[in-house]
Amino acid sequence: MSRRAFRPIEGGVCAPAGFRAAGVAAGIKKNGKLDLALVVSERPCAWAGAFTTNAVKAAPVLFNLALPRARPVGGIVANSGNANACTGTRGLRDAGRMETLARRIAGKGGAPFLVASTGRIGDLLPMAKIGDGIRAAADRLAREDLACARAIMTTDTFPKRAAAEIRVAGRAVRLGGMTKGAGMICPGMSRTGRRPAPHATMLAFLTTDADISSALLQRCLDRAVARSFNRISVDGDMSTNDTVAILANGASGAPALRAGARALADFQEALDDIALRLAQMIVKDGEGITKVVTLVVEGAASRADAERAARAIGNSFLVKTSWCGEDPNWGRLFDAAGYSGARVNPANLSARYDGVPLLLRSRVVAANVGRVRAILKKPAFTLRCGLGAGRFSSVFYTTDLTEKTVELNKGE
Amino acid sequence: MSRRAFRPIEGGVCAPAGFRAAGVAAGIKKNGKLDLALVVSERPCAWAGAFTTNAVKAAPVLFNLALPRARPVGGIVANSGNANACTGTRGLRDAGRMETLARRIAGKGGAPFLVASTGRIGDLLPMAKIGDGIRAAADRLAREDLACARAIMTTDTFPKRAAAEIRVAGRAVRLGGMTKGAGMICPGMSRTGRRPAPHATMLAFLTTDADISSALLQRCLDRAVARSFNRISVDGDMSTNDTVAILANGASGAPALRAGARALADFQEALDDIALRLAQMIVKDGEGITKVVTLVVEGAASRADAERAARAIGNSFLVKTSWCGEDPNWGRLFDAAGYSGARVNPANLSARYDGVPLLLRSRVVAANVGRVRAILKKPAFTLRCGLGAGRFSSVFYTTDLTEKTVELNKGE
Numbered sequence: 001m002s003r004r005a006f007r008p009i010e011g012g013v014c015a016p017a018g019f020r021a022a023g024v025a026a027g028i029k030k031n032g033k034l035d036l037a038l039v040v041s042e043r044p045c046a047w048a049g050a051f052t053t054n055a056v057k058a059a060p061v062l063f064n065l066a067l068p069r070a071r072p073v074g075g076i077v078a079n080s081g082n083a084n085a086c087t088g089t090r091g092l093r094d095a096g097r098m099e100t101l102a103r104r105i106a107g108k109g110g111a112p113f114l115v116a117s118t119g120r121i122g123d124l125l126p127m128a129k130i131g132d133g134i135r136a137a138a139d140r141l142a143r144e145d146l147a148c149a150r151a152i153m154t155t156d157t158f159p160k161r162a163a164a165e166i167r168v169a170g171r172a173v174r175l176g177g178m179t180k181g182a183g184m185i186c187p188g189m190s191r192t193g194r195r196p197a198p199h200a201t202m203l204a205f206l207t208t209d210a211d212i213s214s215a216l217l218q219r220c221l222d223r224a225v226a227r228s229f230n231r232i233s234v235d236g237d238m239s240t241n242d243t244v245a246i247l248a249n250g251a252s253g254a255p256a257l258r259a260g261a262r263a264l265a266d267f268q269e270a271l272d273d274i275a276l277r278l279a280q281m282i283v284k285d286g287e288g289i290t291k292v293v294t295l296v297v298e299g300a301a302s303r304a305d306a307e308r309a310a311r312a313i314g315n316s317f318l319v320k321t322s323w324c325g326e327d328p329n330w331g332r333l334f335d336a337a338g339y340s341g342a343r344v345n346p347a348n349l350s351a352r353y354d355g356v357p358l359l360l361r362s363r364v365v366a367a368n369v370g371r372v373r374a375i376l377k378k379p380a381f382t383l384r385c386g387l388g389a390g391r392f393s394s395v396f397y398t399t400d401l402t403e404k405t406v407e408l409n410k411g412e
Numbered sequence: 413m414s415r416r417a418f419r420p421i422e423g424g425v426c427a428p429a430g431f432r433a434a435g436v437a438a439g440i441k442k443n444g445k446l447d448l449a450l451v452v453s454e455r456p457c458a459w460a461g462a463f464t465t466n467a468v469k470a471a472p473v474l475f476n477l478a479l480p481r482a483r484p485v486g487g488i489v490a491n492s493g494n495a496n497a498c499t500g501t502r503g504l505r506d507a508g509r510m511e512t513l514a515r516r517i518a519g520k521g522g523a524p525f526l527v528a529s530t531g532r533i534g535d536l537l538p539m540a541k542i543g544d545g546i547r548a549a550a551d552r553l554a555r556e557d558l559a560c561a562r563a564i565m566t567t568d569t570f571p572k573r574a575a576a577e578i579r580v581a582g583r584a585v586r587l588g589g590m591t592k593g594a595g596m597i598c599p600g601m602s603r604t605g606r607r608p609a610p611h612a613t614m615l616a617f618l619t620t621d622a623d624i625s626s627a628l629l630q631r632c633l634d635r636a637v638a639r640s641f642n643r644i645s646v647d648g649d650m651s652t653n654d655t656v657a658i659l660a661n662g663a664s665g666a667p668a669l670r671a672g673a674r675a676l677a678d679f680q681e682a683l684d685d686i687a688l689r690l691a692q693m694i695v696k697d698g699e700g701i702t703k704v705v706t707l708v709v710e711g712a713a714s715r716a717d718a719e720r721a722a723r724a725i726g727n728s729f730l731v732k733t734s735w736c737g738e739d740p741n742w743g744r745l746f747d748a749a750g751y752s753g754a755r756v757n758p759a760n761l762s763a764r765y766d767g768v769p770l771l772l773r774s775r776v777v778a779a780n781v782g783r784v785r786a787i788l789k790k791p792a793f794t795l796r797c798g799l800g801a802g803r804f805s806s807v808f809y810t811t812d813l814t815e816k817t818v819e820l821n822k823g824e
Contacts, residue, residue: 056750056758086743088759088774121743122776184730184747235729237744238751317647317729317813318596318821325822331498331533332649335596338468339650346468347500362500364534401729403815409730410737 005166006175006270012145012161015176016209018042018251020141023151026133028081028119028126036133037078037151038102039205040141044072044111045247048218050189050225052242057193058085059095060115061243065193067112070214074111076205076245077102077134080154080180083201084117084125085240094125101131106138116243118154118180118201149178152203155408156182160281164270168210168254168263175267177206177246177274181282183409185234186315187242189225191218201239202229204278210267211250212257220268221246228275232397234286235405236315246271283397288404291323292380297337298393299350299386305342306394309387312340313396320401326376328369330359333385348388354381362388417578418682424557424573427588428621430454430663432553435563438545440493440531440538448545449490449563450514451617452553456484456523457659460630462601462637464654469605470497471507472527473655477605479524482626486523488617488657489514489546492566492592495613496529496537497652506537513543518550528655530566530592530613561590564615567820568594572693576682580622580666580675587679589618589658589686593694595821597646598727599654601637603630613651614641616690622679623662624669632680633658640687644809646698647817648727658683695809700816703735704792709749710805711762711798717754718806721799724752725808732813738788740781742771745797760800766793774800 014021019041026036048069051061067073077098084091095115102113117125140147149159163176180203187202212220225244250256257264284292295314300306313319316336322329330351337344351359353375356368375381426433431453438448460481463473479485489510496503507527514525529537552559561571575588592615599614624632637656662668669676696704707726712718725731728748734741742763749756763771765787768780787793 054747054750055752055754055756056746083743086746086758086761086774121741121747188751237728237730237747240743240747240750316649318649321818321821322823324818327823329533329823331495331652334468334498335466335533335649335652338466338652339600340467342467344467346498349498362498401818403818406733406736406813406815406818409733411734411739411741 005266006164006273009163009165011163011176012149012178013039013176013205013207014143014145015163016174016207018209018249019207020143021145021148022137022140023147024133024136024140027129028079034147034151035079035081036137037148038075038106038137038141039148040075040106041247041249043249043251044074045249046212046214046217047073047245047247048214048221050191050221050244051193052239053188053190053193054238054240056240058083058117058241059087059091060084060117061241062092063095063099063115072111073114073247074103074107076114078116078152078203079130080118080152082117082119082123082125083121083241085121087124090124094127097127098130101134105134114245116203118203118241121240145178152180154180155287156180156285158285160278162274162277164274166266166270171252171254173210173252173254175208175270175274177204177278179204179278179282182285183235183287184237184239185232185282186236186238187229188238189230189242189244191222201241202282204229204244206246208248209252210248210257211254212248216257216259217246217248220271223268224271224275227272228279231395232279232283233314234283234399280397283399286399287408288402289399290402291400293323293398294382295396295398296384296393297387298384299388299390300392301343301390303392303394306392308340309337309342310394310396312336313385314398317401323400324402328358328372328376337387342387343389345388350386352384417678418576418685421575421577423575423588424561424590425451425588425617425619426555426557427575428586428619430621430661431619432555433557433560434549434552435559436545436548436552439541440491446559446563447491447493448549449560450487450518450549450553451560452487452518453659453661455661455663456486457661458624458626458629459485459657459659460626460633461657462603462633463605464651465600465602465605466650466652468652470495470529470653471499471503472496472529473605473653474504475507475511475527484523485526485659486515486519488526490528490564490615491542492530492564494529494531494535494537495533495653497533499536502536506539509539510542513546517546526657528615530564530615530653533652557590564592566592567699568592568697570697572690574686574689576686578678578682583664583666585622585664585666587620587682587686589616589690591616591690591694594697595647595699596649596651597644597694597698598648598650599641600650601642601654601656603634613653614694616641616656618658620660621664622660622669623666624660628669628671629658629660632683635680636683636687639684640691643807644691644695645726646695646811692809695811698811699820700814701811702814703812705735705810706794707808707810708796708805709799710796711800711802712804713755713802715804718804720752721749721754722806722808724748725797726810729813735812736814740770740784740788749799754799755801757800762798764796
């Protein structure tokens with residue numbers, strides 16, 4: 001086990017210096033819960049983002065994609081309860097008005113804000129409520145981010161935050177973040193919103209007080225997203241709104257991070273960790289699920305094959321329902337791998353549950369069936385599927401599919 | 413409405429002259445139901461087939477693929493209760509033994525038989541029971557195919573048969589068929605079992621007393637499959653065992669069908685109709701479903717785009733659960749179209765339920781919401797989704813997804 005370059009710490013987007021946050025109930029959600037979130041930096045931030053590759057992109061995604069990546073931003077404004085997706089030119093105008101209000105009221109007219117929305121697709125934003133909410137949130141900005149993390153929740157059952165600290169030239173540099181699930185979760189984001197990307201609304205907002213250029217920050221974010229948010233699935237449906245954004249304000253006072261430096265590697269490691277922890281929280285809070293499965297596909301002929309097979313297995317309706325039934329139905333695993341497009345060697349398949357082999361060289365290890373059944377009763381387990389076709393592997397974080405998942409998704 | 417070239421008739425694989433069938437309970441299924449099916453022709457048959465494009469192919473599929481397409485066959489032997497898939501070299505040997513027994517006992521040692529299996533993946537065939545079953549079935553061969561259609565059922569709730577008659581040079585030429593669903597239904601078959609193919613175990617056996625070459629028969633089958641079995645989905649999982657086979661014995665006494673002739677066009681029309689009727693019966697009998705949806709994607713930039721979007725919408729977990737909830741959640745339709753890879757024009761989307769527009773030029777027709785809600789309560793409806801990107805269209809037959817579907821698939 002190698003030494004970790006970072007130290008996990010408490011909190012979320014306000015863990016790094018120079019960020020304030022707020023979350024208020026603006027009445028966008030009918031149930032009166034928190035639904036408007038603000039994250040504001042005391043100084044302009046380098047930023048980077050990853051956006052849904054869905055051809056139908058929500059208005060706030062289109063708005064952010066149109067912002068020059070090298071231009072600093074002042075913060076983020078987000079709402080839950082309405083996705084502002086499939087809302088045409090009116091929706092685009094509303095996203096722009098939401099940004100203008102946040103910039104003028106919370107950002108004192110400085111650098112532009114990033115915008116995000118999540119909720120039902122197809123309804124127009126209630127702009128009066130959005131405006132009132134931004135004013136109320138701006139009044140409550142503080143070095144406390146729990147209400148902010150709650151305000152982006154939709155069907156989530158708990159707020160999701162993570163933070164970490166590294167040392168750069170003797171000074172503390174911090175990273176923090178928050179995210180939300182819990183439905184329409186199968187992100188496949190890229191920095192341009194264009195394919196190909198390795199493939200909820202899933203929103204994740206990250207902050208850091210590191211001093212880093214937007215180009216370098218984007219490279220770090222691309223890697224972190226590829227290893228975390230783009231490797232999860234709950235229901236297999238990629239949202240119109242998926243957004244990950246990171247803001248770097250340099251408030252730590254540590255020297256700037258440079259390509260090739262040890263400090264940048266430490267930063268990347270901490271960012272990877274936060275992104276993965278947040279992504280795993282989304283999976284754990286999937287709508288109605290009872291199992292979290294870390295799915296490792298190995299023995300693939302290429303990395304692309306490993307990812308393809310992992311995605312097919314992790315999204316298969318029949319695989320996911322068999323997990324719900326705690327049935328080690330390995331035939332369904334390899335049926336899904338087989339139709340994924342990946343090369344599969346039917347004579348050399350393997351399946352291991354928490355290290356216990358159920359299948360080796362395509363033969364059932366009868367002595368282990370009982371142990372594997374016991375592992376399937378656990379709320380989380382690791383399943384390794386060997387395709388017998390090469391030496392590449394890939395990991396995917398997924399869930400079972402239950403009657404409750406169906407019930408929760410019948411209406412919205 | 414153009415005149416149909418064929419006349420629907422009663423019955424299944426024994427509707428054409430010269431075919432006999434039987435179905436028996438061989439004890440392969442634990443519940444004692446019919447599980448071994450035989451179809452035997454009085455004379456050698458030209459044949460054609462379409463097989464799963466899953467890289468993990470069941471042993472009987474591999475066996476059939478290895479048979480020369482131009483060599484006549486004598487009949488079909490099939491079992492339910494066990495898929496003989498993921499069973500290695502032993503499984504291949506078992507498929508071969510099953511064929512040998514059927515050919516010797518039921519076919520009197522003549523032309524080879526086609527083989528098919530359906531049921532749980534990964535268990536070895538109980539060969540003693542298969543042998544006894546073939547002997548019992550051979551004793552009961554008759555001009556009656558209902559027991560045979562029942563013997564290939566797994567979770568199906570009703571047997572599925574269809575037949576039709578055309579006139580060729582004044583003589584009756586008949587086609588008949590049977591099929592089974594009702595789980596692992598998302599076929600994507602091709603004549604070679606290799607991709608690409610527009611993408612249950614789904615088994616379908618068709619017969620005809622037409623006189624037709626195997627090459628011409630294959631062309632007719634390819635077209636019929638592309639318009640029927642390859643356009644349905646229940647759960648989105650393509651099986652290891654999907655098989656469609658057609659046998660032509662020439663017993664009608666009508667002149668041979670030739671390329672370009674009017675009689676061949678009539679034959680194709682009748683075959684298309686039978687294949688579509690059988691495919692629709694599978695959808696209707698999907699495990700736990702409450703809605704049958706005829707999904708038409710139109711306004712696509714290409715035929716491939718139309719098919720891609722139709723498949724994504726028809727397989728989307730969130731779309732299917734919203735149908736179950738009778739919620740006209742059109743945002744989910746276009747979310748799925750958006751991640752399908754098809755070109756979509758978000759400014760010009762449309763959605764019509766049984767002809768009633770809910771969405772036109774991306775705007776909700778508020779006056780129609782009530783009527784559309786009423787249509788969604790029906791057990792079957794037609795949904796037309798316009799992508800606003802071109803002039804191509806495609807149809808797909810699919811279902812909702814219910815708590816019951818999950819419950820039925822938790823174990824097997």
